Amino acid sequence: MVTAQTIDKNPGELKDVPGWFPPLDQLLFTWFLERQETGGFRGSLVELGAYMGKSAILLGQHRQDGEEFTVCDLFGGEAPDGANQAETAKSYSSLTRQAFERNYLAFHDALPTVLEAPTSVIPKEVAPDSCRFVHIDASHLYEHVHDDIGAARDLLLPGGIVVLDDFRSEHTPGVSVATWEAVLNRGLHPICLSTQKLYGTWDDPEPVQEELLAMLRDRTDIGLSVQDAAGHRLVRTRAQKGMQPPSFPHSRYYMAPEAPKAPTPTPAPTPAPTRAPAARRPRSRARRIGVDLLPPIVTRAIRRALAPGA
Template identity: 85%
Template sequence: MATAQATDRNPGELKDVPGWFPPLDQLLFTWFLERQETRGFGGDLVELGAYMGKSAILLGHHLQDGEKFTVCDLFGGEAPDGANAAETAKSYSSLTRQTFERNYLAFHDALPRVIEAPTSVISKEVEADTCRFVHIDASHLYEHVHDDIGAARDLLLPDGIVVLDDFRSEHTPGVSVATWEAVLNRGLRPICLSTQKLYGTWGDPEPVQEELLETLRGRDDCGLSVQHAAGHRLVRTRAHKGMQPPSFPHSRYYTAPEPPQPAPQGTAPTSAPARPRPRPSSRVRRIGADLLPPIVTRALRRSLARGAQKS
């Protein structure tokens, strides 16, 4: 039977899945989810905007017994308005539901609940006060992000975690406005900031921040700073060069690289053969031909020839 192997279409590792999910955010997702799990904090998971499935694959790995995981994305379908349609055509023209599902199933036995629709439907599809973790990474337009944040607040349990992607990218000012508006006017309390994402809660951020600070201070692969603004403590994190993501299970298509084969025992390493040194008689002949009179040269050659025959 043929063995399944990773290809351009079948990822072998999480890093093979296209998408914007750097090692630092993989670390933070894992830390927040595992913290909830070790404390017996259960609840459903939701992702708004999935792209090719990279972050969804990690989220699905943390699904506990009795929990549900819901993914909502247009997947190239009909957008709710002209601005959203233009954004989708520009940035996500290659995205299809089939690609997402193929990538996800490379790592999991079953798909999450997939809703192929605008994220505005999520409040009707998922019950309020049932979720422990919501990741928002869909539209970059202010109106849509504003509504996605409102939906996340309704869906989350007390002390649940919301993650907002692209909150400070130069090409997504609508996300920045909606994010900081939620912090200043809608009760969202930041826990920490990465280069791409804001992690927050509508509960009490202080206990989570203290534990996170203790964890990150013990690492040498990321930087850490604390600032205060508008009554909020902001924990800023950044990855150092060469930071590696946390370990993650391989996909069903993964093939381990073959180790280098050792040289057979008892065989000496081959080397280039040494260049032979010219025989002394050759040097004599050259010198004689160049410097001595012809009669002397002929006599010298005869003498050398007789000596070679005797030897």
């Protein structure tokens, strides 16, 4: 296990942590969690599948006093079956628990409860009816996602929120099947959809959905559409170009960029001194009169005699 003192090359901001957690989902996580906290809703937080810790870091920011936060991931360890092992080797070969802990400790003083194990252990480690928010982003295989959804239903308190990642990605059909099966046959009610995630509840979705719609309609950086399908109201959201994530505290290793220094003014060149013309010595009055009265031939002779060097 690593500690904050042994960390190097740490992320300075949440955007520096590797992972797939776009600004829209950062906003939606924050909105759902803050809504719970403002309403006095308390309960544990759970994340199944953590990768390098990007979403876990945000979840940890919303852990209230007395609440538990549990993260479960293989972290490159032994998978429960061959298919899961192949998936892990292909997509998460660089994932290690040390990397997750290093990133998390850059933003928080203490780690959550970390389970380095398959997500099938979560019902034994977290009490039923104890959670307010569960994020599922572990295996993409149908059997595992099916069981993770069942575990989330048992863990959540009334009014709790479950978030399912990759529910409509091209490379994760198993997640799509398990997600819509839960909606159609297992009582899960969608609250909203982002590009990557489905946010849902096993309770009446209308109160939270109405509050969410009011917030979304006031924003110009989120596209919104509402559809009905199989008796469910589907609130679809998408980020508009240039959308920024909500503000988030910097890590303890953040280095603010230096303000650009004002250029040093170049001193104006000192002009070269100019030599004043030599003053002509004025001729005496007697000399001027003598020169004017004498015959020219005498005047020229006198000038030659008086010339310098003569």
